[in-house]
Amino acid sequence: MNIESPQYQNDPLTGQENHCIKATINGMTAFIPVDPDNADYAEIMRQVDAGTLTIEEAD
Amino acid sequence: MALSTIKTASIDNNAVTTDKIVNDGNLGNRNLIINGAMAVDQRHDGSSFTVSNGNAVTGFVADRFRVNETSGAAITGQKVADAPVGFTHSSKLTITTADASLGSTEFHRVIQPIEGKDISHLNWGTSNAKTLTLTFHVKSSLAGQYYISVFNNAADRTLLKGYTISSANTWEKKTITIIGDQTGTWLTTNGVGIHLMWSLGTGSTYQSNTLDAYQAGFFMAKSDQVNLAATNGSTWQLTGVQLEVGEVATPFNNEDIATTLAKCQRYYFQYGPSGGAVFRHFNPAYTNNSYCSAVQSFPVEMRAVPTVAYSAITYQNADNWGTSSGEKNQILTYSISTSTQPISGAYIDGNNTDYAYVNAEL
Numbered sequence: 001m002n003i004e005s006p007q008y009q010n011d012p013l014t015g016q017e018n019h020c021i022k023a024t025i026n027g028m029t030a031f032i033p034v035d036p037d038n039a040d041y042a043e044i045m046r047q048v049d050a051g052t053l054t055i056e057e058a059d
Numbered sequence: 060m061a062l063s064t065i066k067t068a069s070i071d072n073n074a075v076t077t078d079k080i081v082n083d084g085n086l087g088n089r090n091l092i093i094n095g096a097m098a099v100d101q102r103h104d105g106s107s108f109t110v111s112n113g114n115a116v117t118g119f120v121a122d123r124f125r126v127n128e129t130s131g132a133a134i135t136g137q138k139v140a141d142a143p144v145g146f147t148h149s150s151k152l153t154i155t156t157a158d159a160s161l162g163s164t165e166f167h168r169v170i171q172p173i174e175g176k177d178i179s180h181l182n183w184g185t186s187n188a189k190t191l192t193l194t195f196h197v198k199s200s201l202a203g204q205y206y207i208s209v210f211n212n213a214a215d216r217t218l219l220k221g222y223t224i225s226s227a228n229t230w231e232k233k234t235i236t237i238i239g240d241q242t243g244t245w246l247t248t249n250g251v252g253i254h255l256m257w258s259l260g261t262g263s264t265y266q267s268n269t270l271d272a273y274q275a276g277f278f279m280a281k282s283d284q285v286n287l288a289a290t291n292g293s294t295w296q297l298t299g300v301q302l303e304v305g306e307v308a309t310p311f312n313n314e315d316i317a318t319t320l321a322k323c324q325r326y327y328f329q330y331g332p333s334g335g336a337v338f339r340h341f342n343p344a345y346t347n348n349s350y351c352s353a354v355q356s357f358p359v360e361m362r363a364v365p366t367v368a369y370s371a372i373t374y375q376n377a378d379n380w381g382t383s384s385g386e387k388n389q390i391l392t393y394s395i396s397t398s399t400q401p402i403s404g405a406y407i408d409g410n411n412t413d414y415a416y417v418n419a420e421l
Contacts, residue, residue, distance in 0.1 A: 001115030013352060013383040013393055020382055026117065028416070030368035031382040037249060037363035039420050043115060 007056040090312045095300035097121040100138040107137040120150040122323035130165035132158035132288035143230040149298035157291040167259040172421040175252035188239025196299040206280035212251040214277035216243035234308045260286035331409025339406035352393035360388045365419040376403035
């Protein structure tokens with residue numbers, strides 16, 4: 001899985017900070033919930049823990 | 060007494076009871092495998108694709124059947140109209156770049172993770188663990204020794220079982236008994252309960268000589284496993300996969316397509332291409348000057364809060380799109396304008412080549 005440019009997102013509707021991660025996954029624009037049950041989120045955090053991926057802060 | 064002489068009248072009514080039929084027999088919906096006949100292929104719709112290198116949750120040759128390739132080989136996957144009698148399709152893998160010498164941690168495999176909620180009745184990890192029977196049809200250009208592996212979510216308990224492909228390029232039906240594991244942790248949550256895996260070649264790190272008994276650790280095959288990638292152009296096909304409780308292999312549990320599709324959609328579904336515009340919000344949707352939003356309901360409740368992804372989006376007086384609060388059965392999405400007022404909306408044009416997917420795979 002090729003994960004590029006992950007960035008936390010704030011929710012403009014609810015005001016919740018870091019409610020999901022926006023990233024490019026295999027060329028698709030993806031919105032990944034911050035939820036350990038989600039396999040994409042688990043893979044992102046695995047790569048973060050391995051030091052091969054960094055999540056940018058929200059704008 | 061010859062079987063042919065046994066008539067209905069010869070059977071004592073008391074010998075056939077509802078309890079025996081319902082509790083001891085395996086009636087409908089008995090297959091723990093989803094899409095065992097390879098009927099549903101939402102991602103590729105029968106088109107060939109190249110399996111991405113790596114061990115991620117990608118590369119589905121048919122819904123719920125994932126291919127992982129970590130060696131120097133290249134593999135294409137495709138749902139094809141070649142199947143044994145009783146089936147119409149199979150999943151086919153073809154080696155397009157060979158790798159005859161696998162590194163110690165390299166492998167190729169097909170895997171279906173079974174959700175824990177679907178195996179709660181098996182009592183695995185206890186002294187009451189139930190035995191399963193696996194049946195599948197397989198065909199390969201490379202005859203020889205192959206293995207399946209059953210392992211838990213933590214990949215610290217493994218059962219290896221072997222099977223032989225006797226003749227090249229010939230459909231063969233295999234039946235394998237899988238004893239239940241009386242120890243270890245086998246999840247009964249929405250995580251992975253059981254991984255069922257077919258090895259197509261495995262490096263030494265994941266090889267073990269222990270067969271037919273559970274062992275600690277994670278293994279995929281014995282050392283004599285065929286390396287499908289040893290020969291460029293070699294093929295391996297699979298269909299008619301059934302995993303059921305008990306020690307008897309029953310006929311394949313044919314399922315209506317609507318049921319199979321709904322089961323698959325618990326883990327993944329796709330809008331388009333050629334399915335119409337989706338995730339659409341336009342005025343007069345709910346708006347607040349600079350944004351509008353809408354709820355998109357999912358066809359079925361998903362295993363977990365899903366990832367939402369799109370290939371391209373069309374904006375109309377908007378310049379941003381995103382997801383707000385998500386649940387297992389719906390998600391709130393929005394489009395925003397930071398420069399143009401009033402906002403009109405946005406949509407993913409599934410009528411074109413664009414598409415979106417919703418993913419909660421294991």
